[in-house]
Amino acid sequence: MSGFFEYIGEMAENAIRVTGEIFLMLYQSVVWMFVPPFKLRNLFKQMEFVGVKSMFVVLLTGSFTGMVLALQSYNALKRFGAESLVGPTVALSMARELGPVLTGLMVTGRAGSAMATELGTMRVTEQIDALYTMAVNPIKYLVVPRIIAGILMLPVLTVIADFIGVAGGYFISVHVLNINPGVYIGRTIDFVKVEDIFDGLIKSFFFGLILSLVACYQGFYTKGGAEGVGRAATKSVVMASVLILIADYFLTSMMLK
């Protein structure tokens, strides 16, 4: 029985330590963000990695999600004779929920795991120590550009996912389900407000912060050679994905109040 309580105690201690370390890294990153010199080349490289290189997977996810949403919502709305609402259903779902969440999850899987692996490898091969010995702060040099890239590029990718999702929904609705294109577009414009898109973008900003911060944290504090690097990548994906879904609930509940 005492073993059980020891286990719970260790888990709690570990959770508190990790939370503290993540917030400390966030604090240090915010401080270093405003300390010159600003290495824009490094930032652009990360923005390209997080944004441009995630474009294809986001386009693919967004388009198929929009298409499947059209099919499912048509199936449901037909029962109430409300097929004309397929357009706004797809657009609202994409803008408020699925665009930011799916983009967050896909970028976590692609870019977040790669960030954790890269920083983890740098840790176990002493490259991070080498930065310290050369009087270069690794938080400023490695973590800050990744976090900025995450929070800037996620909203951009979300807009793309929203747009392609609505386009996918339009394609299926008009060409497969034979909904009138004028009705589809007209109803979508009637029901979807700018604040719906804006709320989704606020979410994506937080998701970008979560995925880049968690990936940097897991990579930066990697221990235990190649096995540790693999563990860091896995942990970063699991932890960031769960935190994105939890944050999504709280952000949604705040936005709908």
Add this chain to the structure above:
Amino acid sequence: MIKITDLKKSFNSKKVLDGVNLDIEQGKITVIIGRSGEGKSVLIKHIIGLLKPDGGSISLDDEDITAMDEKELNNVRKRFGMLFQSAALFDSMTVAENVGFPLKEHTDMDEDKIMEIVKDKLKRVGLVGVENMMPADLSGGMKKRVGLARAIAMDPEIVLFDEPTTGLDPIMSDSIAHLMLETQKDLKTTYIAITHDIPLTYKIADKIAMLHEGKIIETGTVKEIKASTNPVLMQFVEGRAEGPIKVY
């Protein structure tokens, strides 16, 4: 120049450094020897401020490094260069970018001037025409040479070497030893190396210090160390399994 006084460090309950005392002379090569796991790397990481001790001090020109904050440490670190055991080259950068990295970070030099210095440092370590190669394309010996070129890029006053010959064949080890001697002679730099490579130690050291069970148990010149009757030191330098050092 560097004075280590009663330096103590434990990890969990294991005492790694248990009162290390050592003076490191300016412009000389000091080699710290000891078995693997005796805390040599821990000691060198304290000298450059990567670790904070539990007790004791390290004075550099009468300033205590162990009491410095990160900003002060960064100013001190600009006086150091370090060659890591694995060379620790940045995978995503070319050889030239690796060697020029500290210059780019800490000076206002333009690209041409940096490239000129990079080529000069690479030439000093016997490498020509490798500027655009990636670290993954280099052999172990070449990586160490590039690591040394990067360590001396800023013309530091002190260069630290963490196991400079580990993983190299005997010929390449000898070549690294010559390189260390030549560059030290040229630059009049203070070199501090940690190693268990006894031939390297005898070849390069002005002063040898033996770290054992968390303490420096013997110091001296090559001649003095060879003449020592300390049984622990003798067992280690002669590479015998039998003796006071227990082999687990």
